[in-house]
Amino acid sequence: MNGSFALHETLEVHEIAAFKTVCMTKSKLMQALVSDPGLKQILEHDVQISTRQLEELDGLLSKSQQGG
Template identity: 45%
Template sequence: MATLGLHETLEVHELLTFKSLCLTKSSTMNNLVQDEELKRILSQDAALSTKHIQSLQNFMTKGGIQ
């Protein structure tokens, strides 16, 4: 497996930070909204963000990124 360059490593970290922010925002907003359809959308987004975070963390672990 090829080693990632510094720029690529920073990009992966930025993606992980962004997806973490998305998860936090969706979870927080879900507790504040009243509309059931919007709650459903926010719950789906939180679940998808969680999957993305796990995928990025797995990639970083397998890629040897710290």
């Protein structure tokens, strides 16, 4: 990315981040409810991946707001 987004692109990244946050929250909540160790591990892995992805999206948005 070149560090400069059009308004609609910025809004789309915000929308993706919001959706990813909802998914991650659901996975975190489900971890407390499930008893199967395999499923718990899958949910934990999903939370870890989602956390990294949200950090990347935040970085993109920060760069875009700084102009590069």
